[in-house]
Amino acid sequence: MAQDSVGLPSDFQFWMRKLSVWDQASTLETQQDTCLHLPQFQEFLRQLYEALKEMGLLSHILSTFRFDIKEVDLFTQVLGYAPTDYYPGLLKNMVLSLVSELRENHLNGFNTQRRMAPERVRSLSRVCVPLVTLPDFEPLVEALLTYHGHEPQEVLWPEFCDAVNEAFLLKKISLPTSAVLCLWLRHLPSLENTMLHLFEKLISSERNLLRRIECFMKDSSLPAAACHPAIFRVVDEMFRYALLETDGALEVLAAIQVFTRCFVEALEKEDRQLKFAFKTYFPYASPSLVMVLLQHPKDIPQGLWHQALKHISEMLKEVVEDQTHGSYGGPFESWFLFVHFGGWADMAAEQLMMSEAEAEAPEALLWLLAFSCGPGAGHQQRAQTMVEVKAVLSCLMKLLRSPTLSARDLQAAAGEGGEGAPRPPACQQLIRRLLLNFLLWAPGGHAIAQEVITLMAQTDAIMHEIIGFLDQTLYRWDHLCVEAPRSRKLARELLAELRGQA
Template identity: 35%
Template sequence: MAMVTPMSQSLDSWLNKAVEWDQGNLIESQKDICLHLPKLLDFLLQFYETLKHMSPSSSVEKFPCVGQFLGRLCWNNFVVGNEETRNILISCLSCLQSGDPKNAVELQANCWVQNLLCHLFSSSETFSHTDSKPADNLGCITADYHGKLLKNIISLWIKQIKNRKPEDQDCRNNRLFAEDIHALSIRCIPILILPDIIPLLEALLSYHHPEPKEVLDGLFLDSVNDAVLRKKILLSESAVLSLWLRHLPSLEKAVLDLIQKLIAIFYKSFKEMEQVINDSFLPQAAQHPSIFRIADNIFRNAILETDGNIKILTVIWMFTRCFSQIYRNNNTQDRFPLKAYIPWCDRSLLMALLRDTLGLPPAVCLQHLHSITKMLKILTKDARSPEHVFECWFLLIHFVDWVDIAAELLMTSECEISNDLLWLLAFYYNPWNGNQELSKTMAASRTVLDRLLKLPSSTLICALTLEEIFEEGKVVDCHPCTLQLLRHLFVTFLVFFQECNNTAKAFISHMTQTQEAASEVSDLLTRTVCRLSISAVKNEKLINIAQELLHNS
């Protein structure tokens, strides 16, 4: 039973009044409505403020008679004859619309709400357009009249928008038409979720006025973006792209919304995270350089604000992967050059990092990594400021696969330990390393590598041996960034040289005694599973080992 509240009591009182108006004498009811209309409007405004913070099911549970109350008011011509009252009724009804109906009851409720919205919206336009026709001329029964009329009105508006050529009109008419478009965008806000209005929304979003000032209302653009992000409406890709290009706050909200969604499902499933990214339409929209640069700048700020949080780094890597796949598959002539997306970086380094790792033989990867490291060394040595070093590191984050391959080659290559590969790992974990700090990091990682590579690969290694090697590396340099690098080497060793057994699980626990360390190891294993899963020759054994270690990390 719904709890009785002052709002519930007021609702009951106004429902009784609405019943009285419906059943009373027409003239007397009209007089009484005129007398009570200001107080009714005040109540509806308060009621709307309550409903907009509740879900449709919660609203019905708390106010069981809400449907009967709003329905009676919507069909009372004297009540909806007042524009303010009609508009607040539209807003209240919109709060009762389920964005994702779960059952037949919610579907039926949505249908009821949409019929009332069509009735209110179209009835307000009946005398505004010469194309409006009585029900018999529209070829429909009375019950369908308002739905048919709404479609008729929307078709007329779309025709006016599309046929309008602002450049052919004088300045005064342009200004007047801009005011009409602005007013129309405001009128669409309460009924965004009506399926019939989608073509009108897309027509408005595709309309561009010759003056630089945005002609569409800001609240309209915010509301459309919110409905798109919450999957309440489904617009064409071109309409969403137009929305984000013309309204920066909407794009920023979309990127931040994506980051939050990915962090919420972090480590659940790489495929699930990839699906969320592609479903957001941001990698597709980012094929436009302006969209990419804005999204990338938000990622950059997220790194700075979170002090390089590992989850943010992974989000950037995954987004870049999705973006790159789409870019590579686009072989059309209208494709933008890569320099347009990341104009601040060295072109040679960008092209080297963009090279697809899929199917590259180890020898080719090793040679390519030497080239990448050489370019990074030159760029960071000649860096004019810490900001310039950050930009080099930020670019490397987008293509962290190369860092993981470097760690793998250090473990699996039969050549002697490469200083270039060690330097690349050291740079990734601490790009601001001074010469002394860099030497200590390199020495610690080399100590660990020497010991690990001397371990016999044919026998199982006990956890105490691995712990001893890890602690030996910490003695050389226990800087947090060096410990991150050491964990990277050990994770690579466990995946490529050990079965997933109690020894591996016990050592993972030893390395991940803090939440931050556990996140780092999980991130490494997630990337490893992803890379092994899409390689030219899938190694199911290695994938299973990485997945089991991920499950136990």
């Protein structure tokens, strides 16, 4: 028995006879024959379904463009073609013809600018709604997305854009970034749905795994598409709302930083000169501050990191605390900009633990860390945070020179704030970051690390915060090519152990 679509007619007769026999008798032999042939019958039904699906498809397309399927059948019979031979070729040629019509035509060496009429483009996009996931139609889908007429209103059917975007998100269709960019520029709901889809993946995936977040980002095509400022602004605004709605959740902060890193990489990979000024991406920020934050620390000698951090701190402080810079949107906009490049704050905390710098630099780094805690803190609260952190840092520096080191000593160094007053949550988080950096870099930190973390992680939230810190530190070191074998080994061991407990 033939098992391909060409033999379907003879197979059909075979199975009709079988079904007639099975229906009229219920003997043991009939039951055995049914069991024996059932897998073959299922395969026949599958082939029949595929053939019928393709023939429904073709009738749908032909009827839309005023062809009569009976006329096509008569034509193929005269030519001596079987429908199974002729229809796939007809479909391929029809798609190529439509793609050519959607684009500029070149006839006899002349650019005729023959383009499909807008109403026909709209009709075609409506017809293609149920067909967007079929591989044969990918060229047509791409041609529709990249079609540019001179109409004042969008000509593509909205449901077509929805269907294409959903298929793209579910990996049922493959499209070049240029076509995806056109889709999101033409149809804002598609871009919004893509962002929501990304948020859902981030929420449902394992927390505190920046490598996976980076894969999600790049796989979504959002960083590459965001090289167009209109896309970047929408994506950035949605991150802003997510940050506000979650009250500055660490996962959202990490996602913003990973997105920004991937976005900057995408900009650097473009072959052409940058078409848009950075002002169009960050309209509320100081252009000079943006350019400084955009520097990759890997391109700066490690010995000059202190100086770069001090310069960033001074520029931010001038914008935030000097009233003459109100045109840049105030403290929140400056903080939101700094969040995008949050690796600088992590470097500041690390530098405070690693080097004995000149007296002025620690003050600048302390201000930078205090500012990174959040946009709601005013000048007075930042000053108090700096006092608290400076006191803890002084104790840690003494412990660093101590011949013996214990977990209880480190806990005592963290303290509880002046006169027993509880510290604000953001300040407590900042001090935990300093303690963790101390463990990673202090000679005696390895021996007491597990005990210190057990004392610190009194809640699941703090446990996840510590896991996030370790993951982000290793991720940043990889990008900066930091050579710290002992510290890396400790961070990896702690991360593996804590993830096993979480």
